[in-house]
Amino acid sequence: MRDYADACFRYLRATGLVEISQRGHSLSVMPEKRKEVKFLLKTIDRNPVFIDDEESYKEYLYDAHIPVLYSDDRDRLLKQILTVCGSKYDLSEKTLDQLKDILDIEIQKNKDDIVERQVRDLKEHKEYSDVMDMFQDIKENSLYDTPLMLEWNTWRAMTMLDGGEVKANLKLDDKGQPMSTAQGNMADIVCDYGDFGLSVEVTMQSGQRQYEMEDEPVVRHLAKLKKETGKRAYCLFIAPKINDSCIAYFYSLHTMNIAFYGGNSVVVPLELDVFINMVEQSYAAGYVPKPEQIESLFEYSLEQAKTAMDETEWYAKIKEKALNWL
DSSP: OHHHHHHHHHHHHHTTSEEEOTTSSOEEEOGGGHHHHHHHHHHSOOSOOOTTOHHHHHHHHTOTTOSOOGGGSHHHHHHHHHHHHTTOSOOTTOOHHHHHHHHHHHHHHHHHHHHHHHHHHHHTTTTHHHHHHHHHHHHTTOSTTHHHHHHHHHHHHHHHHOSSEEEEOSEEOTTSOEEEOOOTTSOSEEEEOSSEEEEEEEOOOOHHHHHHHHHHHHHHHHHHHHHHHOSEEEEEEEESSOOHHHHHHHHHHTTOOBGGGTBOOOEEEEEHHHHHHHHHHHHHHTSOOOHHHHHHHHHHHHHHHHHOSSHHHHHHHHHHHHTTOO
Protein backbone atom coordinates (compact mmCIF):
# COMPACT_ATOMS: atom_id res chain seq x y z
CA MET A 1 0.00 0.00 0.00
CA ARG A 2 2.93 2.36 0.67
CA ASP A 3 4.27 1.64 -2.82
CA TYR A 4 0.87 2.41 -4.33
CA ALA A 5 0.62 5.69 -2.40
CA ASP A 6 4.16 6.63 -3.43
CA ALA A 7 3.25 6.01 -7.09
CA CYS A 8 0.20 8.30 -6.78
CA PHE A 9 2.36 11.01 -5.24
CA ARG A 10 4.92 10.66 -8.02
CA TYR A 11 2.23 11.18 -10.65
CA LEU A 12 1.16 14.35 -8.85
CA ARG A 13 4.75 15.55 -8.60
CA ALA A 14 5.40 14.78 -12.28
CA THR A 15 2.93 17.51 -13.26
CA GLY A 16 5.36 20.10 -11.87
CA LEU A 17 2.44 21.70 -10.03
CA VAL A 18 2.91 20.08 -6.63
CA GLU A 19 5.89 20.41 -4.29
CA ILE A 20 7.03 18.66 -1.13
CA SER A 21 7.99 20.34 2.11
CA GLN A 22 11.70 20.62 2.91
CA ARG A 23 11.50 17.67 5.31
CA GLY A 24 9.33 15.59 2.99
CA HIS A 25 6.32 15.30 5.27
CA SER A 26 3.69 17.08 3.17
CA LEU A 27 2.57 17.94 -0.37
CA SER A 28 1.18 21.26 -1.52
CA VAL A 29 0.46 23.23 -4.68
CA MET A 30 3.43 25.45 -5.62
CA PRO A 31 2.50 29.09 -4.94
CA GLU A 32 3.83 30.00 -8.41
CA LYS A 33 1.53 27.42 -10.01
CA ARG A 34 -1.74 28.26 -8.28
CA LYS A 35 -3.13 30.14 -11.30
CA GLU A 36 -2.42 27.11 -13.48
CA VAL A 37 -4.08 24.76 -10.99
CA LYS A 38 -7.14 26.96 -10.67
CA PHE A 39 -7.36 27.10 -14.46
CA LEU A 40 -7.26 23.29 -14.71
CA LEU A 41 -9.84 22.83 -11.97
CA LYS A 42 -12.13 25.33 -13.68
CA THR A 43 -11.82 23.98 -17.23
CA ILE A 44 -11.49 20.18 -16.87
CA ASP A 45 -14.63 18.10 -16.40
CA ARG A 46 -14.11 15.53 -13.64
CA ASN A 47 -16.73 13.15 -15.02
CA PRO A 48 -15.23 10.04 -16.66
CA VAL A 49 -15.61 9.75 -20.43
CA PHE A 50 -15.57 6.90 -22.97
CA ILE A 51 -15.60 4.23 -20.26
CA ASP A 52 -17.40 1.82 -22.62
CA ASP A 53 -15.55 2.71 -25.83
CA GLU A 54 -11.90 1.63 -25.80
CA GLU A 55 -10.94 3.23 -29.12
CA SER A 56 -12.43 6.60 -28.20
CA TYR A 57 -10.84 6.34 -24.76
CA LYS A 58 -7.37 5.81 -26.27
CA GLU A 59 -7.89 8.60 -28.80
CA TYR A 60 -8.80 10.95 -25.94
CA LEU A 61 -5.99 9.76 -23.66
CA TYR A 62 -3.21 10.14 -26.25
CA ASP A 63 -4.35 13.48 -27.71
CA ALA A 64 -1.46 15.91 -27.04
CA HIS A 65 -3.75 18.92 -27.46
CA ILE A 66 -6.02 18.13 -24.50
CA PRO A 67 -6.51 19.20 -21.87
CA VAL A 68 -5.93 22.83 -22.75
CA LEU A 69 -3.20 24.19 -20.47
CA TYR A 70 -2.84 27.60 -18.88
CA SER A 71 0.25 28.23 -21.03
CA ASP A 72 -1.59 27.49 -24.29
CA ASP A 73 -2.85 31.07 -24.28
CA ARG A 74 -0.29 33.56 -25.65
CA ASP A 75 -1.13 36.42 -23.28
CA ARG A 76 -0.95 34.19 -20.22
CA LEU A 77 2.32 32.69 -21.46
CA LEU A 78 3.86 36.14 -21.95
CA LYS A 79 2.97 37.05 -18.37
CA GLN A 80 4.61 33.84 -17.13
CA ILE A 81 7.83 34.60 -18.99
CA LEU A 82 7.91 38.17 -17.66
CA THR A 83 7.41 36.84 -14.12
CA VAL A 84 10.26 34.35 -14.44
CA CYS A 85 12.89 36.40 -16.27
CA GLY A 86 11.64 39.95 -16.77
CA SER A 87 11.83 41.75 -20.13
CA LYS A 88 15.23 40.42 -21.32
CA TYR A 89 13.74 38.99 -24.55
CA ASP A 90 12.02 40.54 -27.55
CA LEU A 91 8.93 38.34 -27.60
CA SER A 92 6.78 40.15 -30.14
CA GLU A 93 7.62 37.93 -33.12
CA LYS A 94 7.89 34.62 -31.26
CA THR A 95 5.50 31.76 -31.96
CA LEU A 96 3.66 30.02 -29.14
CA ASP A 97 6.05 27.05 -29.27
CA GLN A 98 9.08 29.37 -29.21
CA LEU A 99 7.66 31.17 -26.19
CA LYS A 100 7.18 27.85 -24.40
CA ASP A 101 10.81 26.94 -25.17
CA ILE A 102 12.00 30.25 -23.73
CA LEU A 103 9.97 29.66 -20.55
CA ASP A 104 11.41 26.14 -20.19
CA ILE A 105 14.97 27.42 -20.66
CA GLU A 106 14.57 30.14 -18.04
CA ILE A 107 12.97 27.75 -15.54
CA GLN A 108 15.90 25.34 -16.06
CA LYS A 109 18.40 28.18 -15.49
CA ASN A 110 16.66 29.08 -12.23
CA LYS A 111 16.70 25.44 -11.17
CA ASP A 112 20.42 25.13 -11.95
CA ASP A 113 21.08 28.21 -9.79
CA ILE A 114 19.09 26.70 -6.93
CA VAL A 115 20.98 23.39 -7.11
CA GLU A 116 24.29 25.27 -7.26
CA ARG A 117 23.37 27.09 -4.04
CA GLN A 118 22.36 23.78 -2.45
CA VAL A 119 25.74 22.26 -3.31
CA ARG A 120 27.59 25.29 -1.94
CA ASP A 121 25.64 25.16 1.34
CA LEU A 122 26.23 21.41 1.64
CA LYS A 123 29.97 21.72 1.10
CA GLU A 124 30.04 24.41 3.79
CA HIS A 125 28.15 22.03 6.13
CA LYS A 126 25.27 24.50 6.53
CA GLU A 127 22.77 21.68 5.94
CA TYR A 128 24.45 19.10 8.20
CA SER A 129 21.71 19.02 10.86
CA ASP A 130 18.95 18.81 8.26
CA VAL A 131 20.69 15.95 6.43
CA MET A 132 21.13 13.98 9.64
CA ASP A 133 17.54 14.64 10.78
CA MET A 134 16.24 13.44 7.44
CA PHE A 135 18.25 10.21 7.73
CA GLN A 136 16.51 9.63 11.06
CA ASP A 137 13.09 10.15 9.42
CA ILE A 138 14.10 7.73 6.65
CA LYS A 139 15.03 5.09 9.21
CA GLU A 140 11.61 5.55 10.81
CA ASN A 141 9.96 5.36 7.36
CA SER A 142 7.93 8.47 8.17
CA LEU A 143 8.48 10.43 4.95
CA TYR A 144 6.65 10.86 1.68
CA ASP A 145 8.20 8.42 -0.83
CA THR A 146 10.98 7.15 1.42
CA PRO A 147 13.03 5.52 -1.41
CA LEU A 148 13.16 8.86 -3.26
CA MET A 149 14.11 10.79 -0.13
CA LEU A 150 16.85 8.25 0.69
CA GLU A 151 18.35 8.71 -2.77
CA TRP A 152 18.22 12.51 -2.53
CA ASN A 153 19.54 12.71 1.01
CA THR A 154 22.40 10.33 0.22
CA TRP A 155 23.39 12.67 -2.64
CA ARG A 156 23.34 15.55 -0.16
CA ALA A 157 25.48 13.57 2.28
CA MET A 158 27.99 12.54 -0.41
CA THR A 159 28.25 16.16 -1.55
CA MET A 160 28.91 17.23 2.03
CA LEU A 161 31.22 14.30 2.76
CA ASP A 162 34.05 15.00 0.37
CA GLY A 163 35.51 17.20 -2.35
CA GLY A 164 34.60 15.23 -5.45
CA GLU A 165 32.12 16.18 -8.17
CA VAL A 166 28.94 14.41 -7.07
CA LYS A 167 25.98 14.11 -9.45
CA ALA A 168 22.56 12.72 -8.61
CA ASN A 169 20.67 11.11 -11.49
CA LEU A 170 17.28 11.63 -9.88
CA LYS A 171 14.88 14.19 -11.34
CA LEU A 172 14.36 17.50 -9.53
CA ASP A 173 11.43 19.91 -9.71
CA ASP A 174 11.66 23.64 -10.48
CA LYS A 175 12.70 24.34 -6.88
CA GLY A 176 15.45 21.72 -6.74
CA GLN A 177 13.37 19.30 -4.68
CA PRO A 178 13.38 15.56 -5.55
CA MET A 179 10.65 14.51 -7.97
CA SER A 180 11.52 10.95 -9.08
CA THR A 181 14.33 8.45 -8.62
CA ALA A 182 17.09 7.73 -11.15
CA GLN A 183 16.11 5.74 -14.23
CA GLY A 184 16.78 2.02 -14.26
CA ASN A 185 19.67 2.22 -16.75
CA MET A 186 21.96 4.39 -14.61
CA ALA A 187 23.47 4.58 -11.15
CA ASP A 188 21.62 6.56 -8.49
CA ILE A 189 24.64 8.80 -7.82
CA VAL A 190 27.94 9.18 -9.69
CA CYS A 191 31.06 10.71 -8.11
CA ASP A 192 34.14 11.88 -9.99
CA TYR A 193 37.34 12.04 -7.93
CA GLY A 194 39.74 12.78 -10.76
CA ASP A 195 41.75 9.55 -10.94
CA PHE A 196 38.80 7.28 -10.21
CA GLY A 197 35.02 7.17 -10.18
CA LEU A 198 32.43 5.97 -7.70
CA SER A 199 28.85 4.92 -8.25
CA VAL A 200 26.51 5.00 -5.26
CA GLU A 201 23.39 2.85 -5.16
CA VAL A 202 20.72 3.06 -2.45
CA THR A 203 17.64 0.99 -1.73
CA MET A 204 14.96 0.56 0.90
CA GLN A 205 14.48 -3.04 -0.19
CA SER A 206 15.36 -5.73 2.33
CA GLY A 207 15.39 -9.51 2.57
CA GLN A 208 15.60 -11.69 -0.51
CA ARG A 209 13.86 -9.04 -2.60
CA GLN A 210 16.92 -6.81 -2.15
CA TYR A 211 19.09 -9.43 -3.81
CA GLU A 212 16.58 -10.09 -6.60
CA MET A 213 16.07 -6.39 -7.39
CA GLU A 214 19.52 -4.90 -6.89
CA ASP A 215 22.37 -7.36 -7.46
CA GLU A 216 22.82 -7.37 -11.25
CA PRO A 217 21.81 -3.73 -11.96
CA VAL A 218 24.33 -2.46 -9.38
CA VAL A 219 27.21 -4.28 -11.08
CA ARG A 220 25.99 -3.33 -14.56
CA HIS A 221 25.89 0.37 -13.62
CA LEU A 222 29.44 0.08 -12.24
CA ALA A 223 30.62 -1.50 -15.51
CA LYS A 224 28.95 1.32 -17.45
CA LEU A 225 30.81 3.90 -15.35
CA LYS A 226 34.13 2.18 -16.03
CA LYS A 227 33.46 2.11 -19.76
CA GLU A 228 32.29 5.73 -20.00
CA THR A 229 35.12 7.25 -17.94
CA GLY A 230 37.99 4.89 -18.80
CA LYS A 231 39.02 5.09 -15.14
CA ARG A 232 39.12 2.59 -12.31
CA ALA A 233 35.81 2.72 -10.49
CA TYR A 234 34.09 1.33 -7.41
CA CYS A 235 30.57 1.13 -6.04
CA LEU A 236 29.05 1.92 -2.65
CA PHE A 237 25.80 0.06 -1.96
CA ILE A 238 23.69 1.47 0.90
CA ALA A 239 20.55 0.03 2.50
CA PRO A 240 19.01 0.11 5.99
CA LYS A 241 19.90 -3.59 6.23
CA ILE A 242 22.10 -5.62 3.88
CA ASN A 243 20.80 -9.02 2.88
CA ASP A 244 23.19 -11.97 3.32
CA SER A 245 22.74 -12.97 -0.33
CA CYS A 246 23.94 -9.53 -1.45
CA ILE A 247 26.97 -9.77 0.82
CA ALA A 248 27.90 -13.15 -0.67
CA TYR A 249 27.35 -11.95 -4.24
CA PHE A 250 29.36 -8.74 -3.94
CA TYR A 251 32.15 -10.59 -2.11
CA SER A 252 32.47 -13.11 -4.93
CA LEU A 253 32.71 -10.39 -7.60
CA HIS A 254 35.82 -8.88 -5.98
CA THR A 255 37.99 -11.73 -7.28
CA MET A 256 36.11 -12.67 -10.46
CA ASN A 257 37.60 -11.23 -13.66
CA ILE A 258 34.48 -10.86 -15.82
CA ALA A 259 35.08 -9.04 -19.10
CA PHE A 260 31.39 -8.14 -19.46
CA TYR A 261 31.63 -6.15 -16.19
CA GLY A 262 35.04 -4.64 -16.96
CA GLY A 263 37.07 -7.02 -14.78
CA ASN A 264 36.76 -7.19 -11.00
CA SER A 265 33.72 -5.45 -9.52
CA VAL A 266 34.49 -3.81 -6.18
CA VAL A 267 31.09 -3.22 -4.60
CA VAL A 268 31.12 -2.36 -0.89
CA PRO A 269 27.75 -2.87 0.85
CA LEU A 270 27.13 -0.76 3.95
CA GLU A 271 24.17 -0.49 6.27
CA LEU A 272 22.68 2.99 6.45
CA ASP A 273 23.76 3.43 10.08
CA VAL A 274 27.38 2.77 9.11
CA PHE A 275 27.22 5.31 6.28
CA ILE A 276 25.67 7.88 8.63
CA ASN A 277 28.58 7.26 11.01
CA MET A 278 31.03 7.96 8.15
CA VAL A 279 29.32 11.30 7.53
CA GLU A 280 29.48 12.13 11.24
CA GLN A 281 33.21 11.34 11.28
CA SER A 282 33.80 13.64 8.31
CA TYR A 283 31.88 16.49 9.98
CA ALA A 284 33.71 16.01 13.29
CA ALA A 285 37.11 15.93 11.57
CA GLY A 286 36.67 19.53 10.47
CA TYR A 287 38.36 19.05 7.09
CA VAL A 288 37.41 17.77 3.65
CA PRO A 289 38.56 14.13 3.22
CA LYS A 290 40.89 13.57 0.30
CA PRO A 291 40.03 11.31 -2.65
CA GLU A 292 42.70 8.81 -1.56
CA GLN A 293 40.88 8.44 1.78
CA ILE A 294 37.71 7.58 -0.13
CA GLU A 295 39.54 5.10 -2.35
CA SER A 296 41.34 3.45 0.56
CA LEU A 297 38.07 1.89 1.75
CA PHE A 298 37.57 0.15 -1.59
CA GLU A 299 41.20 -0.89 -1.93
CA TYR A 300 41.00 -2.36 1.57
CA SER A 301 37.85 -4.24 0.57
CA LEU A 302 39.64 -5.72 -2.44
CA GLU A 303 42.61 -6.80 -0.33
CA GLN A 304 40.41 -8.43 2.32
CA ALA A 305 38.38 -10.31 -0.29
CA LYS A 306 41.57 -12.05 -1.41
CA THR A 307 42.52 -13.23 2.09
CA ALA A 308 39.23 -13.63 4.00
CA MET A 309 37.97 -17.13 4.78
CA ASP A 310 34.46 -16.28 3.58
CA GLU A 311 32.05 -13.41 2.93
CA THR A 312 31.15 -13.09 6.63
CA GLU A 313 34.75 -12.37 7.63
CA TRP A 314 35.17 -9.99 4.68
CA TYR A 315 32.03 -8.04 5.49
CA ALA A 316 32.93 -7.71 9.17
CA LYS A 317 36.33 -6.25 8.25
CA ILE A 318 35.05 -3.68 5.74
CA LYS A 319 32.34 -2.63 8.20
CA GLU A 320 35.00 -2.09 10.87
CA LYS A 321 37.13 -0.17 8.36
CA ALA A 322 34.19 2.09 7.42
CA LEU A 323 33.53 2.85 11.09
CA ASN A 324 37.12 4.12 11.33
CA TRP A 325 37.66 5.34 7.78
CA LEU A 326 39.39 8.59 8.73
